[in-house]
Amino acid sequence: MAETRSPAHVAYGLAIRQVRGERRISQERLADLAGLDRTYVSGIERGERNPSLTNLLRLATTLQVAFREVATRADVIAEAGGDPHVLQTRQADRHPISYALERSAIGLKGINQTAKSITEDDARDILYDAARLVGELLETLLHYEAQTGHETGVIDELEAVLDRLEQRSQAFLPPLPDE
Numbered sequence: 001m002a003e004t005r006s007p008a009h010v011a012y013g014l015a016i017r018q019v020r021g022e023r024r025i026s027q028e029r030l031a032d033l034a035g036l037d038r039t040y041v042s043g044i045e046r047g048e049r050n051p052s053l054t055n056l057l058r059l060a061t062t063l064q065v066a067f068r069e070v071a072t073r074a075d076v077i078a079e080a081g082g083d084p085h086v087l088q089t090r091q092a093d094r095h096p097i098s099y100a101l102e103r104s105a106i107g108l109k110g111i112n113q114t115a116k117s118i119t120e121d122d123a124r125d126i127l128y129d130a131a132r133l134v135g136e137l138l139e140t141l142l143h144y145e146a147q148t149g150h151e152t153g154v155i156d157e158l159e160a161v162l163d164r165l166e167q168r169s170q171a172f173l174p175p176l177p178d179e
Contacts, residue, residue: 010047015073124172
């Protein structure tokens with residue numbers, strides 16, 4: 001039996017295995033679809049192989065999952081000392097709103113490092129969408145407070161952020177024509 005390479009190798013392997021299981025794809029089928037040998041995929045999942053970035057991306061693409069999600073899962077698994085059940089436990093015990101917020105955070109993670117420049121139209125769209133996200137979060141927290149009677153202590157700050165985002169996104173709109 002081969003030795004595992006590192007805790008990170010084990011965590012990435014477990015993350016791949018977890019996504020594969022969620023997709024109900026056999027290891028053999030995944031390997032076939034990704035154009036890799038089954039024993040190689042097995043070694044990756046056990047943390048015994050040192051896969052190239054190309055092969056990790058190939059596996060993620062084949063599993064129809066963003067690589068950043070695999071990386072985030074691997075981070076969570078590594079932080080939990082290599083326990084692959086940590087994600088299942090966290091997801092099973094969580095409210096759907098919490099899970100949706102996590103998905104949004106994962107989707108945004110690292111995206112600000114893109115090489116594409118941001119145009120004025122992009123900036124307006126980003127500010128508008130950020131305002132929508134903060135607005136939804138604000139509504140969710142207000143609903144939570146009304147249901148539970150617990151104050152989050154962040155409503156005023158979120159309202160101020162929402163107002164500022166809405167003001168800034170409006171600043172990008174062209175002035176209305178005089179009638």
